[in-house]
Amino acid sequence: MTLDLLQVGQKAQLKSFIDSPLTLNFLEMGLTPGKNIEVIQKAPFNGPIALLMDNQTIAIRVHEAKFLQVSL
Amino acid sequence: MESVISKKITTIAIIGNPNVGKSSIFNQLTGLKQKVGNYPGITVDKTVGTLKNKGRQYDIIDLPGTYSLYPKSEDELIAHRILSGKASEKPDYILMVLDACNLERSLLLAGQVMDLGIPVSLVLNMKDLAEKKGIKINTFQLYKETGVPIILTDARQNEGMDGIKAMIFEEKFGVAHSFLNLKNILPESLSEKIKQRYHLHTDFQAYQYLVFASYDLKVTPTEKKWLLDMATEYQCDIPALQIAETTARYKEINILLDKIVTKTSTTKRDLTQQIDNLMMHPILGYFFFLGLMLLIFQAIFAWAEWPMDLIDTGFAAISGWITETLPAGVFNDLLAEGIVPGIGGVVIFIPQIALLFGFLSFLEDTGYMSRVVYLMDRVMRPFGLHGKSVVPLISGMACAIPGIMASRSISNGKERLITILVTPWMSCSARLPVYIILIGLTVPDDIFLGINLQAIALLSMYLLSTAATLLAALVLKGFIKSREQSYLLTDLPVYRIPRWKAVLLTMYHKSKVFVLEAGKVILSISIVLWVLASYGPSANMDAIAQERSLAMTAASDTEIEELEDYYSSKKLENSYIGIVGKTIEPIIRPLGYDWKIGIALITSFAAREVFVGTIATIYSIGGDPDNEMTIREKLDQEVDPVTGEKVFNTATAFSLMVFYAFAMQCMSTLAIVYRETKSWKWPILQTVFMTAFAYLAAFITYQIIS
Structure with missing residues (x-):
């Protein structure tokens, strides 16, 4: 499944990227395969998703979250 | 003896991820108080500070925060240009600031920096915070692995700065062990070819040449083509190379981390996450944001009122005092009617500008601004804007110039351009005195449904501006084409207690810049205005003077005062400025303006705030010199010589406010738009469109109300 499908409070492990021009951006932010992430907030009306990873909060749009493959 | 020592200047660049405390370190090292940022894009320009020791000078360059050496936005490009020596000479040394709480991400950039071959020193910031989070770092081991000196700091507490200074003065920077083996990434024969062609020494340099061929590179088109052809020949996809x-x-x-870091896992949610439960809440978060904005604006108006009144009456008193005390003559007139009201028109802004910048810098410093980006992204997107556009737009309420500069953190070109083009429509602080004076003249100070009517009028002007800004963005979204993809991927830093000293310094710094920069323009315009308003074509002026002296000798004591008024306004009408005003009067008549307001429109093309100064100057000249009336009282007494009605009636006042809300009347904004878009096309289009729109909107307003 992809990250955008996670509910608030759900934890998952990042598996791989779906090919996109943003792969390098994900890597540089520290979103590397194997990382544990938790969805902590979602902005209303399909707005950005807030993730917790390595004690760091990251905001990402639903559109970008669709490129991140995760497993529960 | 010191003069004998070499004059060579040593340059040191400070680099690091966004929000690692890089700017704090820079400020504490150089004492040069720049804005200290807590959200991406605050260090928008190449900021240089100077450090001196024993006759040697060290120039310290503060680079914008970045996650890698591969630029994603305009401000990250600056880091790349400086480190690669494309902007100026390569720096002699690099101070690489690492976030102890997120060492992995910091080391990605650190590795790239160390591979550049420039001597580096690592600054490990926020180690105490990391230890609280259960992260223990063995710094000696880190030193052994990298081979470069490491300094521990806590920039917020001002700890470790002496260590950095000592290291700089002793020039103890070290060249790191090579961090990355490129053998499996870049084909060896390709690397050899590039090295040969450009006389390079290392594989990494060759790799950099290849990768940066697609970015901003100073190479000629032929070289760029050669590099890209090589990449195709060896089947090297450059983005794939970077990912590898x-x-x-x-x-x-x-x-490396396995060797130097021991983690004790903590499961408890820290304070930042608890605060975010409210700040980023899908409903409460927005209420909090809205409430905060209302609170800030309320505070600005309430707190700024009495110092502004004080300044207004103070300057009127000074003018009166000068008129009475100094010997009468041209110098007295210039001072009392030109310069003093002109300066007063500038100084009166200080309370509001200082407060607005104070609040903005407070929000940045706590880390809240990044949450605003998260909350507002969904709201801004339909208008062709980005969550990050909120920062420029809110700053635009203080002044469009820092707002437009803050747009550099927006990586998408189209969203950035739209942000730049619409920000001048946000209601900046220069419009405020115009609104305040006009509302004060025409809107009664009554309470309606528990709210002050004047406050409602002012709030409406802000809402009008904001709505127009968003609509303009929506229209531009349809016209500006882009194939670039828009994305949001941003860090939300930990909350911190703001450093009051830094907030106060920002307030001081911004007010000073405003007074000096805007003041220069306003003061010189005031003087020119006074001259143009006091002198005119000599034939007309002489005739008036003669007529006046004839009438005066014939007049009785009671009539003299009336005649005095009549002739001074007659004189103004025939002065150079009067002639200009009269000439444009037919164009602005449909908007409800007379020729005196016309003069103010012309002079405030350079800057809106000149309006108040101009009418202050014009009405000082027309009026009774012994009278210490404030500007507001003078305007209220002004009547149309033909109809006998008040010049500043409701229709004219609102038409004027609407004109000032929409017209592009700020030279500095034009200059900054030119600098940011690198072409005259956008600032010229912007001026023409905004001014035409302002004329039309003011026309409609006047016709409806009158």
Whole structure:
């Protein structure tokens, strides 16, 4: 499944990227395969998703979250 | 003896991820108080500070925060240009600031920086915070692995700065061990070819040449083509190369981290996450944001009122005092009617500008601004804007110039351009005195449904501006084309207690810049205005003077005062400025303006705030010199010589406010738009469109109300 499908409070492990021009951006932010992430907030009306990873909060749009493959 | 020592200047660049406390370190080292940022994009320009020791000078360059050497936005490009020596000479040394709480991500950039071959020193910031989070770092081991000196700091507490200074003065920077093995990434024969062609020494330099061929590179088109052709020949996809490089780096970093970091897992949610439960809440978060904005504006108006009144009456008193005390003559007139009201028109802004910048810098410093980006992204997107556009737009309420500069953190070109083009429509502080004076003249100070009517009028002007800004963005979204993809991927830093000293310094710094920069323009315009309003074509002026002296000798004592008024306004009408005003009067009549307001429109093309100064000057000249009336009282007494009605009636006042809300009347904004878009096309289009729109909107307003 992809990250955008996670509910608030759900934890998952990042598996791989779906090919996109943003792969390098994900890597540089520290979103590397194997990382544990938790969805902590979602902005209303399909707005950005807030993730917790390595004690760091990251905001990402639903559109970008669709490129991140995760497993529960 | 010191003069004998070499004059060579040593340059040191400070680099690091966004929000690692880089700017704090820079400020504490150089004492040069720049804005200290807590959200991406605050260090928008190449900021240089100077450090001196024993006759040697060290120039310290503060680079914008970045996650890698590969630029994603305009401000990250600055880091790349400076480190690669494309902007100026390569720096002699690099101070690489690492976030102890997120060492993995910091080391990605650190590795790339160390591979550049420039001597580096690592600054490990926020180690105490990391230890609280259960992260223990063995710094000696880190030193052994990298081979470069490491300094521990807590920039917020001002700890470790002496260590950095000592290291700089002794020039103890070290060249790091090579961090990355490129053998499996870049084909060896390709590397050899590039090295040969450009006389390079290392594989990494060759790799950099290849990768940066697609970015901003100072190479000629032929060289660029050669490099890209080479990449195709060896089937090297450049983005894939970068991904391979980054992945390989993380592998190395994780081996390193296993040696130097011990983690004790903590499961409890820290304070930042608890605060975010409210700040980023899908409903409460927005209420909090809205409430905060209302509170800030309420505070600005309430707190700024009495110092502004004080300044207004103070300057009127000074003018009166000068008129009475100094010997009468041209110098007295210039001072009392030109310069003093002109300066007063500038100084009166200080309370509001200082407060607005104070609040903005407070929000940045706590880390809240990044949450605003998160909350507002969904709201801004339909208008062709980005969550990050909120920062420029809110700053635009203080002044469009820092707002437009803050747009550099927006990586998408189209969203950035739209942000730049619409920000001048946000209601900046220069419009405020115009609104305040006009509302004060025409809107009664009554309470309606528990709210002050004047406050409602002012709030309406702000809402009108904001709505127009968003609509303009929506229209531009349809016209500006872009194939670039828009994305949001941003860090939300930990909340911090703001450093009051830094907030106060920002307030002081911004007010000073405003007074000096805007003041220069306003003061010189005031003087020119006074001259143009006091002198005119000599034939007309002489005739008036003669007529006046004839009438005066014939007049009785009671009539003299009336005649005095009549002739001074007659004189103004025939002065150079009067002639200009009269000439444009037919064009502005449909908007409800007379020729005196016309003069103010012309002079405030340079800057809106000139309006108040101009009418202050014009009405001082027309009026009774012994009278110490404030500007507001003078305007209220002004009547149309033909109809006998008040000049500043409701229709004219609102038409004027609407004109000032929409017209492009700020030279500095034009200059900054030119600098940011690198072409005259956008600032010219912007001026024409905004001014035409302002004329039309003011026309409609006047016709409806009158």
